Amino acid sequence: MSRIYLSAPELAGNELDLLRDAVASNWIAPLGPHVDAFEAEMCARLDVPHAVALSSGTAGLHLALEVLGVGAGDEVWLSTLTFAATANAVRYVGAVPVFIDSERVSWNLDPALLAQGLDEAARAGRLPKAVIAVDLYGQCADLDPIAQACRHHEVALIEDAAEALGATYRGRPAGSFGDLSILSFNGNKIITTSGGGMLLGRRKDWIDRARYLATQAREPARHYEHTVVGYNYRLSNLLAAVGRAQLADLERRVEARRATNAFYRSALGDLPGWSFMPEAPYGRSTFWLTCATLDARAFGADRDAVLDHLATDEIEGRPVWKPMHLQPAFAGYRTIGGAVAEQLFRDGVCLPSGSSLTPVQRERVAAAVRATPRSRS
Numbered sequence: 515m516s517r518i519y520l521s522a523p524e525l526a527g528n529e530l531d532l533l534r535d536a537v538a539s540n541w542i543a544p545l546g547p548h549v550d551a552f553e554a555e556m557c558a559r560l561d562v563p564h565a566v567a568l569s570s571g572t573a574g575l576h577l578a579l580e581v582l583g584v585g586a587g588d589e590v591w592l593s594t595l596t597f598a599a600t601a602n603a604v605r606y607v608g609a610v611p612v613f614i615d616s617e618r619v620s621w622n623l624d625p626a627l628l629a630q631g632l633d634e635a636a637r638a639g640r641l642p643k644a645v646i647a648v649d650l651y652g653q654c655a656d657l658d659p660i661a662q663a664c665r666h667h668e669v670a671l672i673e674d675a676a677e678a679l680g681a682t683y684r685g686r687p688a689g690s691f692g693d694l695s696i697l698s699f700n701g702n703k704i705i706t707t708s709g710g711g712m713l714l715g716r717r718k719d720w721i722d723r724a725r726y727l728a729t730q731a732r733e734p735a736r737h738y739e740h741t742v743v744g745y746n747y748r749l750s751n752l753l754a755a756v757g758r759a760q761l762a763d764l765e766r767r768v769e770a771r772r773a774t775n776a777f778y779r780s781a782l783g784d785l786p787g788w789s790f791m792p793e794a795p796y797g798r799s800t801f802w803l804t805c806a807t808l809d810a811r812a813f814g815a816d817r818d819a820v821l822d823h824l825a826t827d828e829i830e831g832r833p834v835w836k837p838m839h840l841q842p843a844f845a846g847y848r849t850i851g852g853a854v855a856e857q858l859f860r861d862g863v864c865l866p867s868g869s870s871l872t873p874v875q876r877e878r879v880a881a882a883v884r885a886t887p888r889s890r891s
């Protein structure tokens with residue numbers, strides 16, 4: 515029986531043609547025509563004027579914080595329900611993370627908790643230097659009130675759209691909302707360069723600064739001159755060629771993941787205690803991963819029993835992200851709320867959702883979920 519992965523990479527078809535072109539041109543470097551074109555094509559698609567292609571989304575987060583001047587002792591507020599990369603980047607610059615709970619309607623950063631927290635922080639005279647809002651599992655956070663609260667207090671907003679390329683919020687693309695926004699092209703993402711990322715923004719000086727820092731902070735001199743510490747974070751021209759082929763196929767991928775989500779909802783929606791991650795009314799999710807929570811008492815089995823049963827059928831499922839405030843690496847940092855994210859972690863599963871998943875494969879997943887041994891079935 516072939517293994518079904520959570521989110522396997524899928525080739526669009528013309529990657530080799532573009533790769534051949536990159537090889538023939540001898541641009542085997544972390545810069546070149548495909549890097550420039552990939553940046554320009556992403557800018558056009560997201561309607562953001564400036565972008566720098568990077569070796570990972572994590573590098574994008576790190577550079578966003580650097581460019582904003584976030585440093586030792588500054589606070590950065592962020593969603594607690596996220597992948598560790600979001601919080602790791604905060605620590606790279608020596609800043610202090612403050613974790614904010616999710617709202618139920620989108621599972622993303624709760625805008626009311628953020629606004630209230632920022633008001634209180636302003637009164638206490640200790641506002642954060644930046645907020646990072648994560649667009650989780652293919653769905654945008656409620657970005658209008660989040661951006662409004664940040665603007666009101668003159669706090670920079672970074673949009674971590676690593677999981678949400680192709681989604682929209684009130685008709686506008688994910689990745690176009692932050693003062694700076696990041697994307698990831700890691701192997702499990704909706705488009706992939708095997709590893710890669712991008713930092714985007716409206717201020718040319720910020721993206722120029724990020725590009726400079728990502729290129730070892732090399733000064734424009736004949737010799738190697740460095741006035742600050744830099745990083746080796748740029749994307750290879752070979753990988754940018756792959757990214758361009760993938761990006762041209764984005765909309766079909768969104769449709770494929772949405773179709774998988776619709777299938778799971780109809781095939782499993784009648785199971786007692788089972789509820790799918792809601793699609794908030796303000797936007798269109800890609801359903802990068804289809805996720806659901808299950809009430810163990812009503813369903814008769816908990817999320818680990820489901821994941822164990824999937825594993826016996828060679829199907830890869832995952833728990834929903836473990837909130838950052840529960841991670842030993844971030845123990846002791848302040849958290850605003852946290853109970854919603856804790857429940858989503860305790861009860862949440864992610865089902866195979868890759869854009870190459872076949873109808874036969876998703877039937878197999880649904881059958882395996884239904885066949886989970888339950889105490890009351």
Ligand SMILES: Cc1ncc(COP(=O)(O)O)c(C=O)c1O
Binds near residue numbers: 569597599676710
């Ligand atoms: C929410 C989120 N932020 C950041 C990242 C980091 O991206 P990368 O793996 O490209 O460094 C990921 C995933 O990989 C992610 O899911």
